Amino acid sequence: MRVDAARLRASLAEFAQIGATPGGGVTRLALSDADRAVRDLLRRRMEEAGLAVRVDDLGNITGRRPGAESGPAVLMGSHLDTVRQGGKYDGAYGVLGALEVIRTLNDAGVSTQRPIEIVDWTNEEGVRFEPAMIASGAVAGRFARDYVYDRTDREGLRFEDELRRIGYLGEVANRPGPAAAYLELHIEQGPVLEDAGAAVGIVEGIVGITWSEIIVAGHADHAGPSPMGLRRDALAAAAGVIAGIEGLGRETEGAVSTVGRIAAEPNVINTIPGRVVFSTDFRHRDHAVLDDLVERLRTLAATTASERDIEITVERFWTSEPTPFATDVVEAVAAACGDTGVDAMRLWSGAGHDAKYMQDIWPSGMIFARSIAGLSHCEQEYSTPEDLAAGANVLLHAALRLAGPV
Amino acid sequence: MRVDAARLRASLAEFAQIGATPGGGVTRLALSDADRAVRDLLRRRMEEAGLAVRVDDLGNITGRRPGAESGPAVLMGSHLDTVRQGGKYDGAYGVLGALEVIRTLNDAGVSTQRPIEIVDWTNEEGVRFEPAMIASGAVAGRFARDYVYDRTDREGLRFEDELRRIGYLGEVANRPGPAAAYLELHIEQGPVLEDAGAAVGIVEGIVGITWSEIIVAGHADHAGPSPMGLRRDALAAAAGVIAGIEGLGRETEGAVSTVGRIAAEPNVINTIPGRVVFSTDFRHRDHAVLDDLVERLRTLAATTASERDIEITVERFWTSEPTPFATDVVEAVAAACGDTGVDAMRLWSGAGHDAKYMQDIWPSGMIFARSIAGLSHCEQEYSTPEDLAAGANVLLHAALRLAGPV
Structure with missing residues (x-):
């Protein structure tokens, strides 16, 4: 039939x-x-x-x-x-x-x-x-x-x-x-x-989904008079974390990781960003893997924050099992x-x-x-x-x- | 006196x-x-x-x-x-x-x-x-x-x-x-x-300044159903380029490099960004070094674009000698x-x-x-x-x- x-x-x-x-x-x-x-x-x-x-x-x-x-x-x-x-x-x-x-x-x-x-x-x-x-x-x-x-x-x-x-x-x-x-x-x-x-x-x-918001708090400064070694650039720090988040998804069988949303402040061409907020969407069929992905994100954020003398917070705010x-x-x-x-x-x-x-x-x-x-x-x-x-x-x-x- | x-x-x-x-x-x-x-x-x-x-x-x-x-x-x-x-x-x-x-x-x-x-x-x-x-x-x-x-x-x-x-x-x-x-x-x-x-x-x-705009054109997709290997994620690509731009400034004596402005589209939590636009501000006392920094940025962009099957354009639009x-x-x-x-x-x-x-x-x-x-x-x-x-x-x-x- x-x-x-x-x-x-x-x-x-x-x-x-x-x-x-x-x-x-x-x-x-x-x-x-x-x-x-x-x-x-x-x-x-x-x-x-x-x-x-x-x-x-x-x-x-x-x-x-x-x-x-x-x-x-x-x-x-x-x-x-x-x-x-x-x-x-x-x-x-x-x-x-x-x-x-x-x-x-x-x-x-x-x-x-x-x-x-x-x-x-x-x-x-x-x-x-x-x-x-x-x-x-x-x-x-x-x-x-x-x-x-x-x-x-x-x-x-x-x-x-x-x-x-x-x-x-x-x-x-x-x-x-x-x-x-x-x-x-x-x-x-x-x-x-x-x-x-x-x-x-x-x-x-249907995979589980967990969403987090990552806030990177560095220090806004003139793009000119701040030498590279004295900066606390929130967007450069965020870039490293975003690359790492892609890596988490790639390394984990059956997982996907996405940074869909990003905003930098003050978001002008000649100022080092002092604050960047971005989102993460992790998906996997196994709840434990979702938890692990968020833990690895927290570790990545903490390492980056420590290396760069800035603050990075990870707030996991929503999960669909x-x-x-x-x-x-x-x-x-x-x-x-x-x-x-x-x-x-x-x-x-x-x-x-x-x-x-x-x-x-x-x-x-x-x-x-x-x-x-x-x-x-x-x-x-x-x-x-x-x-x-x-x-x-x-x-x-x-x-x-x-x-x-x- | x-x-x-x-x-x-x-x-x-x-x-x-x-x-x-x-x-x-x-x-x-x-x-x-x-x-x-x-x-x-x-x-x-x-x-x-x-x-x-x-x-x-x-x-x-x-x-x-x-x-x-x-x-x-x-x-x-x-x-x-x-x-x-x-x-x-x-x-x-x-x-x-x-x-x-x-x-x-x-x-x-x-x-x-x-x-x-x-x-x-x-x-x-x-x-x-x-x-x-x-x-x-x-x-x-x-x-x-x-x-x-x-x-x-x-x-x-x-x-x-x-x-x-x-x-x-x-x-x-x-x-x-x-x-x-x-x-x-x-x-x-x-x-x-x-x-x-x-x-x-x-x-x-007073150092010279040169500004460029970088446009990353990937493909917007649902964050869920797109496996990592089949994505053309404009923000993940941009993150790599932004990290590279910081590196250009760090590697070059007397130079600073800043990405101050970034915008992603559609900029929602559960969609892979299809397009990202960001700016670069390079400064150095030597005009030839500014030219070289922009050339190295173009190479970085071209390499990233080729690796990820996306388009990245670099438009140098303003220079102060x-x-x-x-x-x-x-x-x-x-x-x-x-x-x-x-x-x-x-x-x-x-x-x-x-x-x-x-x-x-x-x-x-x-x-x-x-x-x-x-x-x-x-x-x-x-x-x-x-x-x-x-x-x-x-x-x-x-x-x-x-x-x-x-």
Whole structure:
């Protein structure tokens, strides 16, 4: 059994028209008019596929295909909101890939033991309402409903009010699940599959992330009259630490380290910087390795500070724990890759997804499709129709294995 | 013969009251009301010292003490404008030190062969009207008068209009000079004298400066899904170049190198920077060494770019030539150090001063007084009364040597 690649492609193109940007991408912020339009279209397409559609108190839209049994469902989904000037695939691919699975099962007349549900999660991106993945997080019990409802956008508009305005404020009883398994299909958002020549990724988990802020306090001075040996240059010190942070990521198997943000003071051409503040983002699948990376950063900072007679402080201010996916679900995805004969590889997701919170409450897993140059969150985001079909076929067979054909 | 240290100290304190800041410093921007007030006070004190005062078309105030001969004068001076929240000594010390020399000569009844003139240069700092040292530069022929007159401040107010408003728009015939020699007394603005244990510096010249802008163009990506080996991280690349630039300054005798300004894009914690722009300031007394430093920077940039598969461009956009002072004047200053028995050392100025432009047209030299911790352009700027007196005594004896006692 295989999905209809042309139908999937047409479906993605149809949905990408809503919020389409002149540059070939999509802007469809959560709970905007564009979000209402895309939700209306999804509901219509779900109903046409025979799904029983329900909307919950967070705006999550769930469509249900009954199973031979009435127990927990196999849940598949992702999100239809996007960043500003985002791409056509981030999120939409997971929702429409799941819809394509339903259509394929319908066409083949295949029933499953377990019910199958597909879900469109509200506000995954976190661009309009922070934090990201707020609605899946609320379903998983990470966020209280009142907290979600009181989130405001830049204009001060409340999440609950906007949800009601677009007509998608439903009932708590309509939340997705309970689920025997959760599957999320997504484009990779990175270059690993392309680099390895694999069309599909078997995602073993979502890495942990820890963020620190590093403050380098030296001494601002005229660039001219201060000889090199008498300087306490905060930016020269920071440069050494930043190079060292890159080294920490390179030396540590499976880790990445990034300095994304930097600011120097007074930041003028002819003054030695007296103060530099920069950030570090460490990611790894193992919490202990994250701790170790931060410890090594502290050592590096202390050594640099001592050598240069300046102060460097490292404040670790936020951590997201690593989330290994459920073995049964990961192995079902791996087996589905075998079923479909696709070139696949195992990897971890470096970015967060709704599946992170789903794994809190239900056995979860993800499937990645190769993304050209690893681009995402931009209008140039692109995956070939062949790779998109390959990922959807893996979703189909993984869902069949988890839901059990009758 | 020695200056009156207490009178010099009182004079500095009196002038520091005009534009005094709560933090113990001075804000006296060029052609402001505070500048008018301090000019009025200077004129009064000049006249009380028996000087014939004149104001030129650029607002420069010159006071003349006749000599036995009527030929070129020995000119001494500096400036009374300050940066925002500047110190009490930068500029004022050179003007009031010169005034103290006149008072000392008067008290001792000493006449000189050559006339002696003292000058307060307009807008040395360049904070309100760019560029810095605009009025001495105009006297030296670097800037046309119309160019100076049309300079505007942030509010769009013109130099000429502000000069007229404060009542200091004089005649071109009243410019200072012609001068047989120009002497400028100034606090060091750096830590070299303090580090060496010397009270006074014999300044041999003003270093050349060359500025470049470096643009590092890598590729912005999610911090998570991009493995270390597949990144084109502009900030990690920049860090290596910045460390190398510090090395260039350290390896090169008499050179300083500074990266003062940096900006990363998109500058968010969880995105690999795709673009970084930063500046370099190289200083050295020898033009050929400046050229060599820029060449070595270009090589460093090219090597880094090649290793990391990114683009780095180096644009050298501004150079101020090195200015060695006239040997006769430097040796007169050195001899005056011997006359007064002060602990002195020879050094180059790392910062620009009006003496740079004076050297274009008249034999010039400078005298530095030790500055605690090398602080300047801040309210904490401080030199001891003893060191200030020592510098003024060197000015006195250098002026006597150059003007010739009768």
